[in-house]
Amino acid sequence: MSLTPYLTPPYYVVIFSSRRTPGDNGYGAMADRMGRLAAQQPGYLGFESVRNADGIGVTLSYWDSPESIRAWKDQAEHTVAQEIGLTRWYEHYEVRVARVERAYSGPGDARHPTAWDIAD
Amino acid sequence: MSLTPYLTPPYYVVIFSSRRTPGDNGYGAMADRMGRLAAQQPGYLGFESVRNADGIGVTLSYWDSPESIRAWKDQAEHTVAQEIGLTRWYEHYEVRVARVERAYSGPGDARHPTAWDIAD
Numbered sequence: 001m002s003l004t005p006y007l008t009p010p011y012y013v014v015i016f017s018s019r020r021t022p023g024d025n026g027y028g029a030m031a032d033r034m035g036r037l038a039a040q041q042p043g044y045l046g047f048e049s050v051r052n053a054d055g056i057g058v059t060l061s062y063w064d065s066p067e068s069i070r071a072w073k074d075q076a077e078h079t080v081a082q083e084i085g086l087t088r089w090y091e092h093y094e095v096r097v098a099r100v101e102r103a104y105s106g107p108g109d110a111r112h113p114t115a116w117d118i119a120d
Numbered sequence: 121m122s123l124t125p126y127l128t129p130p131y132y133v134v135i136f137s138s139r140r141t142p143g144d145n146g147y148g149a150m151a152d153r154m155g156r157l158a159a160q161q162p163g164y165l166g167f168e169s170v171r172n173a174d175g176i177g178v179t180l181s182y183w184d185s186p187e188s189i190r191a192w193k194d195q196a197e198h199t200v201a202q203e204i205g206l207t208r209w210y211e212h213y214e215v216r217v218a219r220v221e222r223a224y225s226g227p228g229d230a231r232h233p234t235a236w237d238i239a240d
Binding site for chain 2: 001002004006009010011015017019048052053057058060066072077081086090091093094095097098099100104106107
């Protein structure tokens with residue numbers, strides 16, 4: 001997986017932090033499918049997903065607006081995946097929707113802000 | 121690592137997505153130290169950090185306000201760690217500061233919202 005490059009704020013992020021159940025149980029194939037589907041949604045800006053060996057993971061998806069997030073939440077196949085996730089794949093998860101207000105990059109990307117002042 | 125439990129919005133999150141250089145080079149000990157220091161900062165609400173086997177990682181820290189984030193960014197030891205990170209530990213990173221506007225939990229936590237309507 002690669003990092004989602006710098007995007008100019010403001011935009012939105014869905015933070016999905018989860019603890020997986022043991023075993024795959026069809027999860028990997030569905031996660032790949034959902035990643036491809038999300039990328040086709042209007043307002044999609046990017047995606048990052050990482051998981052520790054102990055089953056704790058964080059998936060970040062970036063969007064242009066709350067309306068785009070809502071449309072993805074309600075997408076038909078994604079709704080089915082969410083229902084299976086609730087009963088089979090996740091012991092627990094926390095979902096957070098946040099508005100990105102500031103961003104910077106470093107090192108190796110001189111095109112974008114590399115320092116930032118939260119109090120400006 | 122455990123998940124940061126549900127927190128009532130609004131609050132703030134720093135999303136640190138990174139690609140590590142090969143080898144430890146003192147990173148693990150410093151990361152542990154920074155985690156402990158962050159937890160002692162005013163306004164600290166929680167912390168999650170995960171990394172794939174390929175070196176891509178996401179660290180999330182939760183805070184009560186932008187001012188608390190700013191104070192942590194400027195904390196003396198943390199400033200030193202950031203400088204070493206820039207030259208030694210990270211091939212690249214993206215930092216995003218975001219305001220958490222909505223959140224829900226599931227399954228296994230009946231005390232908190234388990235559904236949510238972004239358009240309410």
